[in-house]
Amino acid sequence: xxxxxxxxxxxxxxxxxxxxxxxxxxxxxxxxxxxxxxxxxxxxxxxxxxxxxxxxxxxxxxxxxxxxxxxxxxxxxxxxxxxxxxxxxxxxxxxxxxxxxxxxxxxxxxxxxxxxxxxxxxxxxxxxxxxxxxxxxxxxxxxxxxxxxxxxxxxxxxxxxxxxxxxxxxxxxxxxxxxxxxxxxxxxxxxxxxxxxx
Numbered sequence: 001x002x003x004x005x006x007x008x009x010x011x012x013x014x015x016x017x018x019x020x021x022x023x024x025x026x027x028x029x030x031x032x033x034x035x036x037x038x039x040x041x042x043x044x045x046x047x048x049x050x051x052x053x054x055x056x057x058x059x060x061x062x063x064x065x066x067x068x069x070x071x072x073x074x075x076x077x078x079x080x081x082x083x084x085x086x087x088x089x090x091x092x093x094x095x096x097x098x099x100x101x102x103x104x105x106x107x108x109x110x111x112x113x114x115x116x117x118x119x120x121x122x123x124x125x126x127x128x129x130x131x132x133x134x135x136x137x138x139x140x141x142x143x144x145x146x147x148x149x150x151x152x153x154x155x156x157x158x159x160x161x162x163x164x165x166x167x168x169x170x171x172x173x174x175x176x177x178x179x180x181x182x183x184x185x186x187x188x189x190x191x192x193x194x195x196x197x198x
Contacts, residue, residue: 001097001123003143005039005114006088007069009060009104010052010077015187022060022104024191030063031185035104040068042114044100048091050084052077080158089153097125099152101161102141107194108180109141117143120175128165131181132174139181 009022009032022032029037032049039047047069051057061071074087085101092099098121100114109131117129125145132138142165144152151164165172185191 003098004046005100007049010084033063041111081160082155113177128172131177
């Protein structure tokens with residue numbers, strides 16, 4: 001099986017009130033690097049990090065130095081998450097069996113979480129495997145078999161892949177990865193709450 005990661009990191013951090021959340025450090029490491037390192041440390045075949053163009057892309061790419069990732073620039077990133085997904089899908093290998101869509105602002109997603117999704121994957125390519133927390137709340141990452149590649153490539157707007165997951169019905173299988181599946185850091189308050197609980 002050939003499974004690749006699309007790590008979405010092209011957001012504008014608008015809710016951080018002027019600070020770039022992906023460059024904020026956790027234990028001396030930028031959040032973006034931490035997220036990419038988790039993906040690289042898993043059993044996936046490749047990691048594609050999708051960035052916005054311009055100065056931010058340069059700063060983000062710099063913190064990825066030395067990691068085995070491919071930087072992909074979503075030129076139309078302002079359209080929303082769909083543009084980043086399309087850019088990521090364009091970078092995926094033609095013989096890929098599945099992609100794992102992940103978000104770069106989730107500090108507790110680990111290599112083991114990716115591997116749990118991969119371990120659950122049916123190589124037929126006909127399923128979606130979604131990380132959930134211990135109570136069953138859905139989160140990220142989400143693994144999509146190749147059956148869903150065309151739909152991912154055809155997305156538009158800022159809804160991401162939620163509609164694809166919703167329409168897939170009983171082809172969606174939940175994989176418990178723990179609390180990290182639903183912890184994302186969008187605001188200074190999110191950061192403060194998470195760090196106080198560490």
